[in-house]
Amino acid sequence: xxxxxxxxxxxxxxxxxxxxxxxxxxxxxxxxxxxxxxxxxxxxxxxxxxxxxxxxxxxxxxxxxxxxxxxxxxxxxxxxxxxxxxxxxxxxxxxxxxxxxxxxxxxxxxxxxxxxxxxxxxxxxxxxxxxxxxxxxxxxxxxxxxxxxxxxxxxxxxxxxxxxxxxxxxxxxxxxxxxxxxxxxxxxxxxxxxxxxxxxxxxxxxxxxxxxxxxxxxxxxxxxxxxxxxxxxxxxxxxxxxxxxxxxxxxxxxxxxxxxxxxxxxxxx
Amino acid sequence: xxxxxxxxxxxxxxxxxxxxxxxxxxxxxxxxxxxxxxxxxxxxxxxxxxxxxxxxxxxxxxxxxxxxxxxxxxxxxxxxxxxxxxxxxxxxxxxxxxxxxxxxxxxxxxxxxxxxxxxxxxxxxxxxxxxxxxxxxxxxxxxxxxxxxxxxxxxxxxxxxxxxxxxxxxxxxxxxxxxxxxxxxxxxxxxxxxxxxxxxxxxxxxxxxxxxxxxxxxxxxxxxxxxxxxxxxxxxxxxxxxxxxxxxxxxxxxxxxxxxxxxxxxxxx
Numbered sequence: 001x002x003x004x005x006x007x008x009x010x011x012x013x014x015x016x017x018x019x020x021x022x023x024x025x026x027x028x029x030x031x032x033x034x035x036x037x038x039x040x041x042x043x044x045x046x047x048x049x050x051x052x053x054x055x056x057x058x059x060x061x062x063x064x065x066x067x068x069x070x071x072x073x074x075x076x077x078x079x080x081x082x083x084x085x086x087x088x089x090x091x092x093x094x095x096x097x098x099x100x101x102x103x104x105x106x107x108x109x110x111x112x113x114x115x116x117x118x119x120x121x122x123x124x125x126x127x128x129x130x131x132x133x134x135x136x137x138x139x140x141x142x143x144x145x146x147x148x149x150x151x152x153x154x155x156x157x158x159x160x161x162x163x164x165x166x167x168x169x170x171x172x173x174x175x176x177x178x179x180x181x182x183x184x185x186x187x188x189x190x191x192x193x194x195x196x197x198x199x200x201x202x203x204x205x206x207x208x209x210x211x212x213x214x215x216x217x218x219x220x221x222x223x224x225x226x227x228x229x230x231x232x233x234x235x236x237x238x239x240x241x242x243x244x245x246x247x248x249x250x251x252x253x254x255x256x257x258x259x260x261x262x263x264x265x266x267x268x269x
Numbered sequence: 270x271x272x273x274x275x276x277x278x279x280x281x282x283x284x285x286x287x288x289x290x291x292x293x294x295x296x297x298x299x300x301x302x303x304x305x306x307x308x309x310x311x312x313x314x315x316x317x318x319x320x321x322x323x324x325x326x327x328x329x330x331x332x333x334x335x336x337x338x339x340x341x342x343x344x345x346x347x348x349x350x351x352x353x354x355x356x357x358x359x360x361x362x363x364x365x366x367x368x369x370x371x372x373x374x375x376x377x378x379x380x381x382x383x384x385x386x387x388x389x390x391x392x393x394x395x396x397x398x399x400x401x402x403x404x405x406x407x408x409x410x411x412x413x414x415x416x417x418x419x420x421x422x423x424x425x426x427x428x429x430x431x432x433x434x435x436x437x438x439x440x441x442x443x444x445x446x447x448x449x450x451x452x453x454x455x456x457x458x459x460x461x462x463x464x465x466x467x468x469x470x471x472x473x474x475x476x477x478x479x480x481x482x483x484x485x486x487x488x489x490x491x492x493x494x495x496x497x498x499x500x501x502x503x504x505x506x507x508x509x510x511x512x513x514x515x516x517x518x519x520x521x522x523x524x525x526x527x528x529x530x531x532x533x534x535x536x537x538x
Binding site for chain 2: 009010011056080093094095096098127129130131133135
């Protein structure tokens with residue numbers, strides 16, 4: 001019996017999100033179909049994060065267990081080739097397995113995750129460029145980044161983040177989470193946010209991003225953030241930024257390693 | 270009677286090229302469908318360049334004539350909105366009309382074009398990133414840019430470029446063309462070529478790009494280029510670079526203005 005941990009990159013544009021759903025094209029569904037064929041067994045994946053439709057991933061993680069013949073080192077190439085089949089002559093599909101390693105049998109990609117970093121990309125223009133339309137949130141006006149940073153300073157820390165939770169997610173025991181870093185950088189003429197924390201509520205990064213944009217555009221005062229958090233009321237926070245700007249960037253299995261330097265080479269997609 | 274010149278941006282990934290074809294989704298076909306509805310007449314477009322399937326455009330141009338009621342200034346927004354219909358909630362499709370202006374009745378977008386600039390994007394990596402797979406040509410090894418520039422120096426000028434013409438294009442009176450500039454820049458960790466000339470043969474930019482890559486990888490000596498051109502034989506040139514790295518960047522109607530500074534802001538897509 002082996003337990004395999006995969007690292008997965010995907011363009012979420014043409015997927016109905018991560019989670020397997022009957023009759024829909026999902027990342028988990030596509031991966032399970034291909035891995036079941038490679039491993040000649042019924043593969044069931046446990047993913048760390050259930051990303052929504054349109055959300056992208058640079059470093060999703062997922063594990064599966066089983067008895068199978070294919071060497072683990074061959075899985076990334078073999079799975080990626082099968083995933084690219086039918087995707088035209090250039091041999092890359094919209095999901096790719098970038099790494100695979102064997103883990104102890106008691107390791108679990110979701111329960112053992114100690115934190116995650118999400119990136120959110122914002123671009124500017126009268127209309128979205130046809131090339132960036134699925135990969136950034138387009139704004140007509142440029143928000144004030146210093147106001148956004150002042151507001152972000154109130155979000156970093158241990159808080160009950162119920163005000164940043166959308167309805168419709170999995171019920172949670174607690175809405176207290178730790179945001180260890182919230183960086184905002186001006187890169188390539190746009191704005192990229194990097195949010196790192198020990199866990200995230202449903203749509204939390206998209207609501208934090210929308211709230212920070214509302215602060216940067218003068219609709220919310222940065223010093224109102226502590227009251228908004230204290231209210232625990234979603235109505236008091238800002239709008240929900242759309243899914244296509246969001247990237248699941250990195251997952252951490254060691255709580256000492258929660259950091260993601262927001263340099264151009266890490267933020268450019 | 271009015272004659273309208275449009276500027277058009279498109280992501281060529283999901284199109285069977287520019288030219289209208291029965292039963293296929295083409296850029297010309299989509300634009301004619303939408304413009305016919307807006308103008309309440311049967312619009313026939315004359316495009317400057319017939320780009321192939323998978324090739325992108327930042328500044329394609331096309332004109333049409335007719336009697337219609339919609340103000341020309343309203344065409345870009347109205348056409349782009351119709352083109353985005355059914356493309357999801359974010360209101361941008363994969364083709365967009367970025368400008369429209371009235372021209373004299375004897376103006377023609379193809380016959381009056383004095384030159385064009387194409388960009389070609391090359392990226393590096395063991396496997397294409399899922400995000401760049403449709404927008405760059407991925408190479409595993411990095412070609413020597415100085416060798417490529419030495420070869421490019423032999424291509425700039427007035428030559429019979431039959432060696433860089435693929436079979437299957439429209440028959441031409443002459444295969445002599447003028448390449449006014451061929452710049453090669455290292456941008457964003459990749460290589461971008463900008464090729465400007467008074468006209469291009471079928472697949473000419475893709476064959477020039479493939480030949481320059483073959484030079485940069487040591488398969489062709491840069492000083493062999495003059496003999497390759499003199500041979501007028503496609504067999505002697507290099508491989509054809511794939512369509513997804515190619516962008517029709519700009520079209521010129523004034524032969525004094527053929528220039529395209531290859532700065533990061535012009536080359537990044």
